[in-house]
Amino acid sequence: MTITSLSDTDLEQMISISKHIFDFDFSGYAPESLKRRMLRLIEKWGFSSIYEFQYAITNGELSREALLNEITVNVTDMFRDPKVFYKITKVVFPYLESFPEFKVWHAGCSSGQEMYSLAILLKEHGLLTKTLQYGTDINTEVLKTAESGIYSISEMRKYSANYLSSGGQFSLSDYYTAKYQLAKMNSELKKKMVFSSHNLVKNPSFNEFQLIMCRNVLIYFDRDLQNKVLSLLIDSLAPYGYLVLGDKETISFYKNKEQLELVDKQYKIYRKKAIVSD
Template sequence: MDLPLITDQHVEILLSDLLEQYGYDFTGYSKASLKRRIARLYSLDKALSFAEFRYKILDDQVYFKRFVEQITVNVTEMFRDPSFFRTLREDVLPKLGTYPFIRIWLAGCSTGEEAYSISIILKELNLLHKSLIYATDLNPTVLEKAGQSMFAMSQMKQYSENYILSGGKNDFSSYYTASYSLAKFNDDLKQKIIFSTHNLVSDHSFNEFQLILCRNVLIYFDRDLQHKVLDLFDSSLEDLGYLALGSKETIEFSRITPKYKRLAGQKIWRKVG
């Protein structure tokens, strides 16, 4: 027997439930994208009816965590887009190295690969000791995984290649210990990372940063929410600080555009006032 389809009305009901019961505001997310992912989970878990599916999300904490994990996008890798990380290594972080202390916000950090990548570069530039990386995500399950600093050994070949292309000169395997099918990254890389939940939609600024990275998150938001989040980043960024977005994202056409100057070849802007 075919399952009844998830309708637009079902999606609206679930988004309202999430906001009322858990304080998770997904109302500004792309509806088509959310509907696709909710429908996939509904089909995958073979709920008998929408009512049962809805009840399970509201009543079962373990299933609620699964639901949030499935409808948020958690695709990431270490040194993803190596040319971006090369620009961080050669142009951005050395300039910030003149500061007495460097505060970095990595918004939408997922399972933490990007946070450890930045930590490695800071260590190689001898800046890690005076840096702090705030790595935040809406999803507590992925943050839990990020805090374990363990990634699949099967990914290490790709990560090592990305690292070298990003300007890394060391033996990448010196940063982790192999344990069966997992690579456990060295504790000193995690010491300067704070993993914490933060909802870009509803939470406020919590510090003043010299560098904010939010890559491949805004593409899942509608235009109004994109503007709201960019305003949040602007109010959280010091003058002469840097804002980095994903390859398909931009600050063009937003209210904050006049204050920023883009670095050649990358989706990185400097706040010039």
């Protein structure tokens, strides 16, 4: 008989096992969403006790990657929430234009669709060759897809309308080559993309960026973790750099929100103030 509900103690035990064996601590992930995902994992693997979960991990049956794949929500789209991209072209691109070279960080980039979407718009505005795009995620499986730049053709066809709503000037199909059921993004787009595993909860900042996009990631964390990750993102921004969180996030609770100037309320676009008081 499999477990059909999880108590707080069960969840704590699972968190502790993962932390000790995989050095992966998801204690700050929003508990209700985490419980749902854990229950799904338990059902899928047919565990009848937390002990079996532990056994599968210590035995090597359930790898760190497999666990991460179950815990992390990797849903993403090309030109997801197209109006955010449109706003970026209007508000952020003029600032980026002033640099001979600039850096963009996609924190929690999942399988990379957001990166290719931005790269297309950067190209259309003559900015792509000046851009270095960094894509990071805790889940190394999705990063492999991001690096390949290969998606299903049906997915690409679905996003033509999103591309146009983002301000795209041509046709999305100009940016990939179709082969059988797959679409391979043009290599020009990913020439200056770097992909790397990075845990926003644990790893430090690794560069200074003119633009950071971190959409649909903080919603999975509790307030303490959101505070911690927001501090990391802001520390990683160049003075006057932009932070794009998208319309699902809020920072109303954030302890140092005076470090940011609100640029767009709906799409949560912020600009780092130049002088930050302690």
